[in-house]
Amino acid sequence: AQTVTQSQPEMSVQEAETVTLSCTYDTSESNYYLFWYKQPPSRQMILVIRQEAYKQQNATENRFSVNFQKAAKSFSLKISDSQLGDTAMYFCAFMGDSNYQLIWGAGTKLIIKP
Amino acid sequence: ETGVTQSPTHLIKTRGQQVTLRCSSQSGHNTVSWYQQALGQGPQFIFQYYREEENGRGNFPPRFSGLQFPNYSSELNVNALELDDSALYLCASSLFRGLINEQFFGPGTRLTVL
Numbered sequence: 393a394q395t396v397t398q399s400q401p402e403m404s405v406q407e408a409e410t411v412t413l414s415c416t417y418d419t420s421e422s423n424y425y426l427f428w429y430k431q432p433p434s435r436q437m438i439l440v441i442r443q444e445a446y447k448q449q450n451a452t453e454n455r456f457s458v459n460f461q462k463a464a465k466s467f468s469l470k471i472s473d474s475q476l477g478d479t480a481m482y483f484c485a486f487m488g489d490s491n492y493q494l495i496w497g498a499g500t501k502l503i504i505k506p
Numbered sequence: 507e508t509g510v511t512q513s514p515t516h517l518i519k520t521r522g523q524q525v526t527l528r529c530s531s532q533s534g535h536n537t538v539s540w541y542q543q544a545l546g547q548g549p550q551f552i553f554q555y556y557r558e559e560e561n562g563r564g565n566f567p568p569r570f571s572g573l574q575f576p577n578y579s580s581e582l583n584v585n586a587l588e589l590d591d592s593a594l595y596l597c598a599s600s601l602f603r604g605l606i607n608e609q610f611f612g613p614g615t616r617l618t619v620l
Contacts, residue, residue, distance in 0.1 A: 429611075434613065436614070437549075438611075439608065442608065483548050492554060492600075493554060493562055494549070496548030497548050498547055
């Protein structure tokens with residue numbers, strides 16, 4: 393069975409700093425997808441970035457980038473130039489190629505301080 | 507293009523009652539997934555509906571059931587409510603294309619069971 397682990401329950405950084413959130417996963421599948429979702433206090437889950445396992449190049453979306461280490465089964469999220477609006481719960485999620493459900497980590501609460 | 511909507515926003519029920527939660531999928535999407543998110547945890551997959559048929563189910567008892575309608579909207583029904591059913595229920599819609607099944611989430615329904 394696939395599992396997703398986020399080892400940092402909470403992180404706090406100053407505005408404009410760079411922060412990295414960690415995620416590891418376990419799977420026996422060869423093709424899969426990884427996601428980072430953001431859940432602000434409004435509760436709506438918003439996709440931040442995604443990575444296809446067959447792509448070696450790390451995904452980037454503006455200030456958000458990932459460090460995907462397939463052999464180590466690691467998928468960290470880097471947020472550059474952090475902003476107050478980045479304050480939220482961040483969830484790492486896995487989707488195998490053989491099914492379409494998302495498997496989620498427990499989340500990291502990120503606080504950006506002014 | 508309208509996003510995913512859910513109703514009601516909040517709901518309070520008592521143990522043993524039944525509840526129906528509703529979800530309208532994003533325009534053009536044909537698949538709906540339901541997740542349960544207990545307080546302080548990541549979401550757990552309940553089930554997915556594709557073209558009005560259940561397309562996968564997580565580790566939830568049969569008292570959790572669902573429907574998908576011809577317009578791809580969906581209902582989640584929970585019978586014989588238990589205190590542990592108190593959670594945020596998230597609906598996500600997607601376009602089933604056989605490959606990546608990127609999911610777009612609604613704002614959720616907060617269910618409280620007393």
